[in-house]
Amino acid sequence: MSSSLSFESISHRFGTEQVLDDITLTVPESSCVALLGASGSGKSTLLRIAAGLLDPSAGAVLIDGEDVTALDAEHRESGLMFQRPLLFPHLSVVDNVAFAARMAGRTKAEARRQAREYLELVQLGEYARRMPGELSGGQEQRVALARALARQPRILLLDEPFSSLDLRLREDMYDLIDSIRDQLRPTIVLVTHDRREAAILADTIAVLDHGRILQHAPVARIHHQPASPAVNRILGGLNEVPGVVRAGAHHSPLGRIPVPQDTPEGPGLLMPRQESLQLTTDDDARPGARGTVTQVRPSGAHSLVRVELEPGPGEAPVTVAIEVTGTPALRPGDAAGVALGGVVGWVVPL
Amino acid sequence: MSALASGPARMGSRRPRAALSLRRVLPVVLGTALLIWVLLPLVPVALWSVAGEWRAPAVLPEAWSSQALTTLVSPEVLQAGLRSAALGLGVAVTGTVLGALAAFGLRQLPRTQARILGFILLAPLAIPPFALVMGANVLLLSARVPTFAAVLIVLTVTALPYTAYMFHVALASYDWRFEEVARTLGASPTRVLLSVRMALLAPAIARAGFLAFLVGWSDYITTVLIGGGQLRTLPMLLGSAASTTGGEQLTAALSLAMIAPPVILLILLARWGQRGRSPQ
Numbered sequence: 169m170s171s172s173l174s175f176e177s178i179s180h181r182f183g184t185e186q187v188l189d190d191i192t193l194t195v196p197e198s199s200c201v202a203l204l205g206a207s208g209s210g211k212s213t214l215l216r217i218a219a220g221l222l223d224p225s226a227g228a229v230l231i232d233g234e235d236v237t238a239l240d241a242e243h244r245e246s247g248l249m250f251q252r253p254l255l256f257p258h259l260s261v262v263d264n265v266a267f268a269a270r271m272a273g274r275t276k277a278e279a280r281r282q283a284r285e286y287l288e289l290v291q292l293g294e295y296a297r298r299m300p301g302e303l304s305g306g307q308e309q310r311v312a313l314a315r316a317l318a319r320q321p322r323i324l325l326l327d328e329p330f331s332s333l334d335l336r337l338r339e340d341m342y343d344l345i346d347s348i349r350d351q352l353r354p355t356i357v358l359v360t361h362d363r364r365e366a367a368i369l370a371d372t373i374a375v376l377d378h379g380r381i382l383q384h385a386p387v388a389r390i391h392h393q394p395a396s397p398a399v400n401r402i403l404g405g406l407n408e409v410p411g412v413v414r415a416g417a418h419h420s421p422l423g424r425i426p427v428p429q430d431t432p433e434g435p436g437l438l439m440p441r442q443e444s445l446q447l448t449t450d451d452d453a454r455p456g457a458r459g460t461v462t463q464v465r466p467s468g469a470h471s472l473v474r475v476e477l478e479p480g481p482g483e484a485p486v487t488v489a490i491e492v493t494g495t496p497a498l499r500p501g502d503a504a505g506v507a508l509g510g511v512v513g514w515v516v517p518l
Numbered sequence: 519m520s521a522l523a524s525g526p527a528r529m530g531s532r533r534p535r536a537a538l539s540l541r542r543v544l545p546v547v548l549g550t551a552l553l554i555w556v557l558l559p560l561v562p563v564a565l566w567s568v569a570g571e572w573r574a575p576a577v578l579p580e581a582w583s584s585q586a587l588t589t590l591v592s593p594e595v596l597q598a599g600l601r602s603a604a605l606g607l608g609v610a611v612t613g614t615v616l617g618a619l620a621a622f623g624l625r626q627l628p629r630t631q632a633r634i635l636g637f638i639l640l641a642p643l644a645i646p647p648f649a650l651v652m653g654a655n656v657l658l659l660s661a662r663v664p665t666f667a668a669v670l671i672v673l674t675v676t677a678l679p680y681t682a683y684m685f686h687v688a689l690a691s692y693d694w695r696f697e698e699v700a701r702t703l704g705a706s707p708t709r710v711l712l713s714v715r716m717a718l719l720a721p722a723i724a725r726a727g728f729l730a731f732l733v734g735w736s737d738y739i740t741t742v743l744i745g746g747g748q749l750r751t752l753p754m755l756l757g758s759a760a761s762t763t764g765g766e767q768l769t770a771a772l773s774l775a776m777i778a779p780p781v782i783l784l785i786l787l788a789r790w791g792q793r794g795r796s797p798q
Contacts, residue, residue, distance in 0.1 A: 247703075271704040271713075
């Protein structure tokens with residue numbers, strides 16, 4: 169059922185506007201790649217090109233190494249799911265799921281029998297006879313997923329499929345996707361602007377901005393080792409600490425932070441995640457920096473504390489964000505210590 | 519104390535209850551009034567169709583007769599009915615197809631061009647039918663177009679603004695991604711058209727088809743001017759009966775015969791436009 173998908177130097181223009189610029193990306197068989205980016209970054213356009221709904225201005229789409237760029241959408245064997253479920257309102261739930269089989273020439277009875285299996289897969293077997301208007305939003309998305317899977321696609325394309333659902337339903341859908349990945353091992357391309365969703369569902373994340381892939385890497389690595397400040401920001405990183413790399417360490421108001429051996433010496437931005445920074449007390453033995461709290465913003469079970477670090481000689485003041493559990497007993501103006509939780513920092517040369 | 523405490527609560531609960539009952543009753547009252555408004559004029563027509571003699575100030579006919587109803591099954595009336603039905607269905611099919619194509623075509627154009635062409639499409643509504651028909655008549659006569667076809671062509675032009683508008687409105691809220699999903703599910707362009715587009719636009723097709731049918735079925739002016747009296751349709755017979763002294767009974771019977779088919783068609787189309795179907 170699953171195949172590998174490759175984009176080779178894909179570019180696309182709408183009139184004079186370049187929406188995709190030389191995109192090269194490979195989605196291995198049975199893996200899930202998230203295309204993460206803001207609105208207008210070109211991620212949905214790339215998905216439509218993958219589905220065969222849009223011809224690229226340049227480049228090729230390969231499935232299992234075979235060039236399918238000229239293949240129409242109906243022959244490309246991809247399953248597509250949009251943000252809206254788009255269930256055909258004139259068909260019952262089971263007939264929606266049976267649609268692909270009917271288009272393939274199966275009898276109604278056979279198509280419905282197969283459709284019921286996919287409805288069971290999304291735990292909606294008992295809803296087969298209902299009309300789409302009789303379902304909740306979450307149930308409609310499950311049916312849409314069953315309909316896409318019933319196509320037995322070589323590639324499953326998901327275009328912000330859960331962004332209209334509330335948080336609890338989204339969590340349910342994430343569990344469902346996990347379960348389907350375990351059972352069917354589909355190759356998935358997920359378009360999303362939600363970095364949390366990308367991190368939960370995908371094996372790797374490709375960050376798109378203004379039609380270009382800024383970085384494509386495994387989830388953990390792209391969070392902690394962003395290729396650029398832009399990637400860091402898109403992935404929710406709040407800290408960019410300017411300093412200088414010398415003798416295997418980054419020197420800045422945050423102190424001396426060891427960096428990987430291959431980090432080039434010279435000016436560089438240290439980008440510690442706010443989750444990796446910690447507040448320290450006066451008797452804390454760890455090396456760190458001192459500063460003044462400028463903001464405490466509670467956010468449910470966590471709080472974001474911003475601390476302006478005391479600059480060293482010749483250094484500009486820098487404010488860093490630290491995510492802490494609970495609500496700390498700190499107020500703006502209080503003194504605070506800051507230390508990096510990990511051993512090694514990540515630096516992007518300036 | 520408890521009575522005082524519960525006072526405002528009870529008053530508060532009465533108001534929503536009164537508002538709720540008003541909200542329930544009002545639609546029923548208005549609906550009934552509307553139904554009476556539509557059906558009341560049909561009562562004297564129905565009575566006239568079976569009246570042998572009915573003079574003022576009698577509230578009901580003084581004598582009853584089925585002569586006019588019997589006339590409805592005469593060969594002349596049946597043939598006229600068939601011609602009207604053929605005109606109605608012909609205009610419904612051609613008008614609906616052309617209206618759909620016009621609306622789809624307008625969507626492909628830039629906004630300014632679409633507005634200009636949309637205005638041209640609606641122009642037949644603004645031109646007096648007499649002027650439109652006379653102008654078209656000269657053209658069709660010189661082109662030697664057969665009478666029935668000529669009437670059909672002109673009536674289709676008359677119906678086009680209604681059908682195009684129906685599709686224009688329907689397409690404004692049409693989500694083209696339904697078709698994209700269908701394509702990724704393996705539907706060919708033809709299957710997309712039949713199983714998705716036509717199914718999703720069924721209510722618009724039904725409305726446009728019905729309006730176009732009415733244009734053809736009930737036309738008088740175009741049939742008279744272009745047909746020159748050769749094409750005898752039900753409205754022609756009705757006009758003739760209405761202009762005859764003492765023809766009230768036949769006029770009423772023909773009126774009922776004119777009303778029945780559109781009502782039946784309306785019911786059928788409403789059912790077709792609403793029901794769910796399996797992809798074939």
